[in-house]
Amino acid sequence: MDDGLRDRWLQEAQRRMARAGMRAGAARTTVVALLARDGQCLVSAQEITSRLAGGAAGSAASVYRALEDLHTLGLLHRVYDDDGIARFEIADPAGRHHHFVDEQTGAIEPFVDPRLEEAIAATGRRLGIELTGHEVTLRGRRR
Numbered sequence: 175m176d177d178g179l180r181d182r183w184l185q186e187a188q189r190r191m192a193r194a195g196m197r198a199g200a201a202r203t204t205v206v207a208l209l210a211r212d213g214q215c216l217v218s219a220q221e222i223t224s225r226l227a228g229g230a231a232g233s234a235a236s237v238y239r240a241l242e243d244l245h246t247l248g249l250l251h252r253v254y255d256d257d258g259i260a261r262f263e264i265a266d267p268a269g270r271h272h273h274f275v276d277e278q279t280g281a282i283e284p285f286v287d288p289r290l291e292e293a294i295a296a297t298g299r300r301l302g303i304e305l306t307g308h309e310v311t312l313r314g315r316r317r
């Protein structure tokens with residue numbers, strides 16, 4: 175994810191939070207800053223909390239609330255992993271990407287594939303669906 179996108183996301187996040195009348199609470203501000211800085215794929219509230227350990231964001235519960243607020247504002251994608259844990263990442267409407275989960279290491283890597291996007295759009299048309307979103311997760315191991 176490029177720096178320009180993260181800068182634009184940060185500005186948009188500040189605009190939407192202000193418009194929604196959300197106070198610039200410590201947890202929310204810190205979480206937004208961390209997401210914009212790292213731009214990492216699919217992080218959990220627990221991972222963010224431990225990355226902020228000793229910082230101003232407070233408990234895992236307040237980090238989770240901040241993530242839910244940002245998801246409600248359309249600023250984050252939320253995906254549940256196999257263990258039912260919510261994972262979040264910056265919503266990226268322009269450069270839509272999907273994920274490869276390496277089952278040997280547990281690493282999550284982003285990928286983009288324009289032909290896959292075309293195929294999904296065509297399937298939506300064929301089924302008479304107005305698509306509002308989709309997620310694709312590939313699982314496996316590196317050859």
Ligand SMILES: [Zn+2]
Pocket residue numbers: 214215216263271272273284
């Ligand atoms: Zn991602």
